Amino acid sequence: MSITANAGDIDRRLLMDRSVAGRKAFTLPESDVPSQDLPDSSFLRDDVVLPEVSQLEVIRYFSVLSQLNFSIDTNFYPLGSCTMKYNPKINDELSNLPGLADIHPLQPDDTVQGAIRLLKNLQDDLGEITGLPGVSLAPLAGAQGEYAGLLIARAYHEAKNDSKRTVAIVPDSAHGTNPASAAMAGLDVVTVRSDDQGNVDVDNLRELANENTAVFMLTIPSTLGLFEPNILEITKIVHDAGGLVYADGANLNALLGLVKLVDLGVDICHSNLHKTFSTPHGGGGPGSGPVMVTDELAKFLPKPVAIQTEDGYALGTPEQSVGTINGFHGSFSIAARAFAYIKALGLEGLQSVSENAIISANYIQAKLRDKYNLAADRYCMHETVLSATKQKKRGVAGLDIAKRLLDFGIHAPTMYFPLIVDEALMVEPTESESKETLDHFIAVMRQIDDEIDASPELIHEAPHDLPVTRLDEATAARKPVLRWTADE
Amino acid sequence: MSITANAGDIDRRLLMDRSVAGRKAFTLPESDVPSQDLPDSSFLRDDVVLPEVSQLEVIRYFSVLSQLNFSIDTNFYPLGSCTMKYNPKINDELSNLPGLADIHPLQPDDTVQGAIRLLKNLQDDLGEITGLPGVSLAPLAGAQGEYAGLLIARAYHEAKNDSKRTVAIVPDSAHGTNPASAAMAGLDVVTVRSDDQGNVDVDNLRELANENTAVFMLTIPSTLGLFEPNILEITKIVHDAGGLVYADGANLNALLGLVKLVDLGVDICHSNLHKTFSTPHGGGGPGSGPVMVTDELAKFLPKPVAIQTEDGYALGTPEQSVGTINGFHGSFSIAARAFAYIKALGLEGLQSVSENAIISANYIQAKLRDKYNLAADRYCMHETVLSATKQKKRGVAGLDIAKRLLDFGIHAPTMYFPLIVDEALMVEPTESESKETLDHFIAVMRQIDDEIDASPELIHEAPHDLPVTRLDEATAARKPVLRWTADE
């Protein structure tokens, strides 16, 4: 049997397959207390079958695996809606300071004044940026922020004994978490259409908004990367119908210092700290999804909320709080990173973030619109949604183009979202990538378009040089193998 | 112009070539003191032309570059004489504690008691391991340890007014630093032959050792990975001639707890903390090369030496010290790592290090000796020197085999050292690699031998899948390009 000679062809065996009885990577200290009686053996289990490997094997295994990933630290990652921007290293470092990382969530307030002060400052800054001064940092991600926001909307209507408001109006372009959160909140989801410009169809909204409307959920800028030109009219329609306006703030990266959500008529919003405020995505979390509301709604916020008292800082529970949406106080060390980010940029820096994000997206759009259709042919905000319909006609799908980009060390754009755009490729360059990188991306996208005619197999079989080629996802779902087992 | 689509084909441009006027990766704080007059402009320079890149570019550039390296964290690295073993992460972490990393070398002793205590403890442990109780941690690497040791030898003879001792006897198998250090110490280097077993030719030594002999430099175990069977006779010959015995301790990894150098007749030795004591090699340093001597010679040690006094710990200068061989107190944070390594292993662990290192090397030797010639056909210590002479006859040099190993993700053994072995491939597996890794290496080495006949071009053109193929080193030396320049 010949061994494959290829430095790129790495050993993919799992830890359990590397396990050798008796090896170890760690030693516990000996007990320094007098030996205690163990419980009755009926309580006790046999060994937990975990890996038995050396410490070097642990380090080498995970180090090699890490190299199989694309990441911001190593690749351009223009994943629309996800805001893959630079995650400053200083933020990781500071959030790991023992005084922040080694404190227990139930310590008395007077032993964690610095931590609560940090939370309070962050609440204030987020309140200022959105214009919505009631802030809770409890939600653990955007979707939980949405859910918290919807709980608040329901509590608001309930407090007014307005019990028939059980409908959430959601645009057809909305992110999946919007309807999913609405369903969790016991709301019926009614879809409002987008018009051919990608805007909310105002007439349709007018038809749908009524005495049953609890809340209208709008992503600002929209999931097409567009700013609703009729935003004031839209929010007025909802308010006139007695509903609240919820803004999905996943795209807040476009708006910092350019407009306050409150001025647009927004009552409630969330922000993904792991997007706009640059905390690392971690391969899928942890995140943080603070919820921000008007003064009027602040009493419904989930707990805890950091407050300033006469003696200092404390964690409090709003009067009519919707309650506890998770274990403790939210993603504290993510909040610390976001706080550091805001402090490092300051007012002018945050404005510059949005300005540059918008310019970069429009630059890409301007340079590609002759080759690729646009979801909407107008200036975009911080991302542009291309549509590979012309390419599809020539035999190559959006997915193929996305996969081909990987060959060039560029991560794929978001594919097939929003659902209303055929062959969507949603490109978000962010402000933290250089013009040179944008130009490289543009050149590659143009070249791929050329390849469709010149060498389509290059695209259909892409990616070529990664640790795996395209995977059989159908079989994976049909016959799920979800864990290592001994008997393989 | 088409862009190469290959995720492995990375952008190798230098930082200066990525530089854009006005970009920056860092901001200094504003001055908080009243503005001070600058010196006369005749003192002042124009801008220093350094890179102008963003912070993300800094991180991405170096992160991507790092992935072009083989390393212990990612590869088996059986580089003989270099002891590429696991470098525990806890050691890096502890040596970076602010109380160790942020202290100034000239702080008063009473403000750095912990640091000096650490140095004293490490001195004691090294003294105990070698049996040579006089220890200075000042030398910054093995070669500087050698030089310090030779200065001590010279000081010893001078103190006895024995001024004609100006010869260092060095085996033909010695590492290049041995003769180079001897030359720096103003010694004439006389070479003693090895016999056909790879041992010091005792008769030849007897001829050479005389009233001019200052020192005999012997690597123990030898650079062939062998233990001199006549060691006691050898050291006696040198002592009888009035010379001192210097042991190059680069291979101390084989001897921990198995034998003390002092018992073999050694007067002076160094140890490479970056080998035996597992501090990371860093791509070529920093290291640390403490020098250990007999009680009699301790008064000549370079300064400083950590001592215990009535009030605590202090840095002292031995009475007849050979002086200051570098700026401050040696590689302190490397010493801290080595100290942590010794404490983590303890007596039994250190013994186990050497035992396992020896077993692993002999296992590889036993499994390859039918295919590859051995420099000496006997049990080895912690490394085995193969000789690719049989392979050379079939058209493939040691260098080719070394390069072919890279294709399998295995670092090349040390090539063409020691100089007395034709087509030497010096393999040091170390105790920290698993049997499975050794078996893989053995299988690959056997397969390469098969490939010589089956597909020699695979070997001649190796490596195939790395960031570069073989480099034109001749042109590099003939027309040296040693830096970026603006006008390229």
Added chain:
Amino acid sequence: MASSTTSGNPSVNHPYIPSTDSEREEMLGVIGVDSLDGLLGDIPAEHRHPALNLDSGLSEQELATVIGSMAAENASASSGYLSFLGAGSYSHYIPSTVRSILQRGEFVTAYTPYQPEAAQGTLQVGFEFQTVICQLTGMEVANAGMYDGPTAFAEACLMAARVTKRTKVGVLSTADGRLPDTLVAYSKHQGIDIVEVEPDATDIPDDLACIGIQSPNFFGEIEDVERLTKLAHDNGALSVVHVNPTALGMFKAPGEFDVDIVTAEGQPLGVPMAFGGPYVGLFACKKAHIRQMPGRIIGRTTDTQGRTGYALTLQTREQHIRRERATSNICTSTQLIGLMVTVYAATLGKQGIKDLANLCYQKAHYAASEINKLDGYTVDAMATGGTFFHEFVVSCPKSPSAINADLLDRKIIGGLDISDRSENGMLVCVTETSSKADIDKFVKALSEIGASS
């Protein structure tokens, strides 16, 4: 002209933003507008560029000073405090391997692995994570992680409701209040009723979707999971068990008792306490129920060349496909914390997890028996003969809050005041990070404070 590109603001050149004035100028030219404002036409003019009350940006050195001083205001082990708090967040030694791997930017700065070809690292780690959780819990399948323990428990109860098509959920009265509280917040608009079940109950309503059991419970005591699970099954309900994963190094796994869904707070497995988060919720269940599981799931498959690879699977359960009919709204989850747990489990390994559980057991029992000897203090579990792990309730001679105030003066953060659930009760937790000397110091302080009452 440069200033117009940033709409009147001085254009800012920041380390996080590479574009320079001239590049911005050039890009605006290509786009075909004079200034940024040309791109903002859709934003109502009267609301554009609002006044904002925010500080100016700090240099990195200043930032480190500002946040460093906030950190320095908190009491922690590094500032010399001992702590005996547990109750859902635990102080454990985190091995260097965990921190070292957590520094790999390729893991930290990647997105959710929607492009599997470019995310095999994250995906294989996730598969390892699922394996570790199955091995620990003795369950058949696990997902790749939830937000935290309480949300995992809440989602498990909701899943039980979906599986059984019932709307009443039982929760044991001995559970940490955070579990039913989170469940309430998660279910209140879904027509789910929550009822309390006593641990010694011998019958339950016949329309329960599940019994939710915490074991070790809030008071550190092991519940009779086997009996309660049988009781649930006899009534057509599922058994949902919320465990402390460290205890699984020693105590029987829920899988041995035919439990249906197991959840846990993953924090004890190598995750800093970090004032409460981010953590990771562990979630495992019987294979029969996987299509009702919430959260992300990673599966093994092959590529077009037959090589093994990993990918997200069963995505049709998730919000981005099924939207309002998804099994959960979760999207961004806790992959990186899952990595920490995985490296932790790989580092401790078979022997380590056992030794750790034993060490925690020894220390907590030593502390309990020493406290139990003190005048005026009783360890409840010792009085009742309950089996406990990690933490235990001490009935104190006076109010725990008064005792804790005195302890704090001695740089000791005492146990949690649970007098709302148990008279003068203090929930004390001891792990391997407390030395005998630390415990003795605590016991001595309790003794002195008790005597001075």
Added chain:
Amino acid sequence: MASSTTSGNPSVNHPYIPSTDSEREEMLGVIGVDSLDGLLGDIPAEHRHPALNLDSGLSEQELATVIGSMAAENASASSGYLSFLGAGSYSHYIPSTVRSILQRGEFVTAYTPYQPEAAQGTLQVGFEFQTVICQLTGMEVANAGMYDGPTAFAEACLMAARVTKRTKVGVLSTADGRLPDTLVAYSKHQGIDIVEVEPDATDIPDDLACIGIQSPNFFGEIEDVERLTKLAHDNGALSVVHVNPTALGMFKAPGEFDVDIVTAEGQPLGVPMAFGGPYVGLFACKKAHIRQMPGRIIGRTTDTQGRTGYALTLQTREQHIRRERATSNICTSTQLIGLMVTVYAATLGKQGIKDLANLCYQKAHYAASEINKLDGYTVDAMATGGTFFHEFVVSCPKSPSAINADLLDRKIIGGLDISDRSENGMLVCVTETSSKADIDKFVKALSEIGASS
């Protein structure tokens, strides 16, 4: 039997050593011996397995406690001390990028790049390092780093002797004593004589190999490098200049003065003070002399496919090829510290290095002028009109050691006592890490201590 494989010692199963008893057994079987001792036959039996007085091994948690407590015994900024020490090691803020990249195991755990195909990362960084050093110093070529500043200076003087074939080396009397001391240790058996040259010397012996100049000198003052270099050249000697690299952000580069060899301590460029090491010596010279340069050098070349690559070059100067005729005995050097310097320079960049030098200048001059106002204290350079950077000599009203003892009580580590070189002289250093408040506190303390004399 297992125990015999480890020669009577209980076989140790340690996290750093993967082999298990049965694997050892199996390997010994393949080798063909019964036990390890079968492999040790060449070691004199009477000296085998000596008794050793060493502790038993510690777990990682215990190790962290032991070393943590050693660290806690030292006074540093993190334990609330201010420090005004310089004299060759400087407190500067180190950017997060430096620490982040320094955590990349691929850099940290690689060997010297003898196999260029498997070390392009290390090699390209080294080439960047050489570039940075050339840009900073204004010199044509640089090597990839020496042990530290003083050894770089010593090797430079030895190189000057080789180039000029002369054996007398002049060193300016204003240099840090560590420079001539190290030179003495490096040259004492090579027949090199060292003579002191005054900074205002107008002629020098005509057989000098070089004048070694430190500028800014030990006292923080700028020397007239241009004049001294010309003096050297007029006498057939080389000019060797030892600089403070931070000062090069502001002051003219030696390259502008036709200097032959430039050396420096690289520590100020992003390297922790770490009680004195490891640091990196910077070494640059004129291109004409490269074949006499000590140390490792990295060159650019192409591979068989014409792609750019980097490799060690001019290796025939080095010990592993030329042995006793090598230009230096250096082997393991300081590549990783070179990486830190490179990331530091890339992070600060063109503007940052300028701003940094200015900030240090401003702070030191502010401190100097405030101290100069105090009764009894004089700043020498202000009295003589010398131009200084970073550090300056204060003539104190009483012995600096007495003053420093008082300062220490106030958690201030004062300047270096240099009363051996200057009456009641204290060498005070101020960098960007001292705030105005820190400086004011120091000045106030000096004032009070001075008054109490």
